[in-house]
Amino acid sequence: MLAMGKNLLLALVTTSLFAQAPLPPAIPWNGKSRELIAKADNKWITVAEKTAFRATPTYEQTVAYLRQLSLAAPELRMISLGRSAEGRDIWMVVASRDRLFTPETLQRSARPTLLVQAGIHAGEIDGKDAGLMFLRELTVGGRWRTLLDRANFLFVPILNVDGHEHTSTYNRVNQRGPEVTGWRTNARNLNLNRDYTKLDTIEVRAIVAALDQWKPDLYIDTHVTDGADYQYDVTFGWNESTGYSPQAVRWMRMTLAPQLNSSLRAMGHIPGPLIPDDLTQGLTIANLPPRFSNGYGDARHIPSLLVETHSLKPYEQRVLGTLVLMQSALQALGQEGLALKRAAMRDSELRVNPVPLAWRAAKEGGGTPEMIDLLLIESRTIPSTISGTNKTEYLGKPVTVRRAVYHQSEVALSVPRARAYWIPPAWSDIADRLKIHGIAVERISDAREVDVDMYRLRDPKFDPAPFEGHVRVAATPQIEHRKERFPLGSYRVSTDQPLGELVTVLLEPASPDSFLQWGFFHPIFQRTEYVEDYIVEALAEQMLASDSALKGEFDKRLATDEAFRASPEQRLDFFYSRTPYADPRWRLYPIAREP
């Protein structure tokens, strides 16, 4: 009894100690966007509004609200994009003035279409509560009803539906509300916002299929970011210098961003650029790789915006900021969306060559960097007896700091655009994933011999720990020209299609988001036939006796390469790899380039 009592007491102390994590001081805020909150007697008030933004609705409550709203508003229709591992529908709400509720009819509409998704990280759920308020005001509430005259709106309230129900008061330690939130990853502990290229998860397969079918003109992914403390409450950005979608980038920079900034400021918010953790070396505007939503959109020519509200701001402020951003984006699209449609069309016809695969910040090359005033929060760095190093303390006082801005506009790695890629039938799972992306894949109905370039993968380095369920690998690809026979059932994937850049990103082994680097081709790194050492010894003696050049090479290697000299395996392999008994396809990447 005594022991139980002690445990109970300990549990109580623990709970009260952790009821609110020791966050840096809150900055007082009273923005004009508070006017957008429904009054208590409004029949359509949301859970977040009703609870003064202490709570966010559960999955069931969210779906129930949307069902009622769809019944009351004929311009809304709920569409299931698929069902999660735990059996929850992933809903998308279509808001269309003309009730165009299929991909085919919606695409024929002259109006541009905005797709906003929330809850890809289910604890970062601002976009869901903002979207519920937005749908109300587009319909029964009436405040923004006219926006649907000029644009269509697609809304995914919760992408990570299982993670959304994995709830706790402790899931988002760095975040000011709501009190109970969902979890970052899905039911298999996979991060959906790393899955856009490899497509392991039901949820991302669902949204990628929706992007391919519904073809939104603008795609917005809403998050909440932690990291440093600063004044901005709504930050947003896009991939600005990959070269995949330059016309869309121009539209977002010249047309969209100024409108979002002015709408947010007018409603009392503090919009800013995406802020990295470390600003000491200046602000780098990064190109996110296509495993992320907005990097993926960029690679497939869907203009895509990443929105990150700031976790240290109160939930009310974050939701209202996200709401103002949605409203402003739909308005911008209604006014200027035809120009964006033309821009995206031109981007999809570009056939970029060479195809860039990685970038670096243009820091070298002289000249004075562009400078920017950043709205930060004063901090100090003091020694810590806890960690034994320094700690940062944020002091709650706004400061303006001038910093250099760097853009990742230099291509660090690129490949010449292949005419096509060939996939043998043994790797049909790769072709299947390409098809989910919407990539046109041709299945060959008879065996063909093709002149191709193939890659021998030298010096593979496997990551020491799994990442997103995969052990990643990087290797040095070396081109070999080969005449290769592709059996019946092989696939030819032309790059002369709008998704040709994405094809290259997925299939070039040097590409960080290739299937190869994600670990889909590990079997090719195995040696699967064996030779006995005593046979290699005998072969080596014969080879040395008959080939003086080989002997010279071996002796030189012994004299100059200490690791080689000390490794019996390497010394034997030196000979074995030069015999016809060695596997000629070892480390040969099976997907070929048609040059």
Ligand SMILES: [Zn+2]
């Ligand atoms: Zn996130």
